[in-house]
Amino acid sequence: MLYSIREQTSRTILSRTSGFLLAAGFTHSLTPARNCTFGCSYCYVPTMRVQGGLRPEDWRHWGHHTTFKSNAGELLRRELRPEQVIYCSPLTDPYQPAEGERRLMPEVLAEVGANPPGMFVMQTRGPLILRDLELLQAIPRLRISFSVTTDDEAVRQRFEPHCAPLAERLRVMRTLRAAGLRVHATLAPLLPCDPGRLAAMVLEATGEDLIGDPLHVRSEKPRGATTREAGLRLLERYPDFDSAAALATIEQAAIGAGRRFGTGPAAFGWLTTPA
Ligand code: SF4
Numbered sequence: 001m002l003y004s005i006r007e008q009t010s011r012t013i014l015s016r017t018s019g020f021l022l023a024a025g026f027t028h029s030l031t032p033a034r035n036c037t038f039g040c041s042y043c044y045v046p047t048m049r050v051q052g053g054l055r056p057e058d059w060r061h062w063g064h065h066t067t068f069k070s071n072a073g074e075l076l077r078r079e080l081r082p083e084q085v086i087y088c089s090p091l092t093d094p095y096q097p098a099e100g101e102r103r104l105m106p107e108v109l110a111e112v113g114a115n116p117p118g119m120f121v122m123q124t125r126g127p128l129i130l131r132d133l134e135l136l137q138a139i140p141r142l143r144i145s146f147s148v149t150t151d152d153e154a155v156r157q158r159f160e161p162h163c164a165p166l167a168e169r170l171r172v173m174r175t176l177r178a179a180g181l182r183v184h185a186t187l188a189p190l191l192p193c194d195p196g197r198l199a200a201m202v203l204e205a206t207g208e209d210l211i212g213d214p215l216h217v218r219s220e221k222p223r224g225a226t227t228r229e230a231g232l233r234l235l236e237r238y239p240d241f242d243s244a245a246a247l248a249t250i251e252q253a254a255i256g257a258g259r260r261f262g263t264g265p266a267a268f269g270w271l272t273t274p275a
Contacts, residue, residue: 001162003037005098006067013075014086019224021087023265025272026121030088032072032108037098038125039063040160042189042215042231045091052091052225062228063162066098073107077115084117085272095126097162109135116140121271123147123186127164127172133179143271144183145211146173150191151198158234159191166201173205184271187250188213189227192238195246199253199261209260211267212250214243 014028021029035058036045045052046059057065069075088094094105109132112120120139122129125147129136136142148169150156156165164172176183185202190212202210215235216226227235235241247263254261262270 001037001039001063001097003039003063003098004065005102006065007070008034008067009071010069010075012079013069013072014079014084017087020265020268021090024087024268025085026087027083027085028087028117029090030076030086030108031091032069032089032094032104033092033096033098034058034067034069035062035065036092037063037066037096038093038160038162040163040231041234042159042191042227044216044225044227046228048091048225054091066092066096068098068102068104070104072104073111076108076111080111080115080117082116082118085119085121086112086117087121087123087271089123093124093126094122095124095128097126097128099126100128105132106135109139113138119143119272119274121145125163125169127168130172130175133176136176136181137179141274142181144176144181145186145268145271146176146183146206148185148187148198148202149189150193151201152191152193155192155238158237159231170201170205173202177206182208184208184211186211186213189215190243190246190250191215192235192241193246195249196253199250203253203257203259209262209267209270210250210254211270212247212261212263214247214263 017026046062123145251261
């Protein structure tokens with residue numbers, strides 16, 4: 001996708017959490033940019049509109065541009081505290097394609113490594129994270145939550161054409177793990193897939209508990225962020241996909257491997273525990 005990169009200074013970089021993230025045990029979130037150049041068809045963020053800190057140009061042109069918080073490093077130097085439990089990032093992928101050119105995350109991670117919080121959780125699906133491996137290794141209490149949505153490459157290309165294929169994501173998770181980092185596969189949102197096959201692959205790659213979330217639809221989630229229209233239209237092509245049955249299959253696979261599988265804030269809360 002063609003996208004443009006913008007810059008803006010911010011007054012703050014860490015936000016107090018509420019709702020889902022607070023219930024999961026996070027005290028703060030860190031969002032390095034506004035809008036996300038992965039531009040996934042189902043992304044919940046643009047449906048949050050002003051509640052997500054967005055401007056109309058963001059939710060109308062999701063993925064077409066991104067605005068980096070250019071003073072992120074300086075702000076972190078002032079705002080980081082040892083008791084914070086930080087989620088990075090609820091509103092954009094820190095390793096979105098535009099990060100390859102802008103390179104804001106090395107500054108962010110250097111500050112986090114110099115003044116480490118109680119726990120720092122990186123949520124991403126971007127193979128670009130490997131660029132910053134040494135900086136990640138310098139953060140003492142870190143978990144990586146790596147998004148994987150399907151084992152079906154045709155489904156992946158339909159719903160998230162600008163994201164990496166499954167094989168590459170598995171390779172990235174294995175590399176992070178081999179480097180001594182704890183990386184969880186986050187099956188969220190769970191797209192049409194062969195759930196048993198998907199679970200086996202990510203369990204082998206990470207060796208950790210699995211976290212998931214079904215693709216929300218407005219009828220099941222009357223308030224708050226939900227799936228974009230573009231994602232819902234694509235989902236209509238898979239009327240036989242039963243996400244409840246898929247989640248049950250994944251849970252059985254996790255139990256069989258001696259691991260847990262969960263959804264919602266309770267499962268995301270597993271990421272906040274240092275052990
Ligand atoms: S990577 Fe995440 S934040 Fe970015 S568009 Fe996709 S779902 Fe949204």
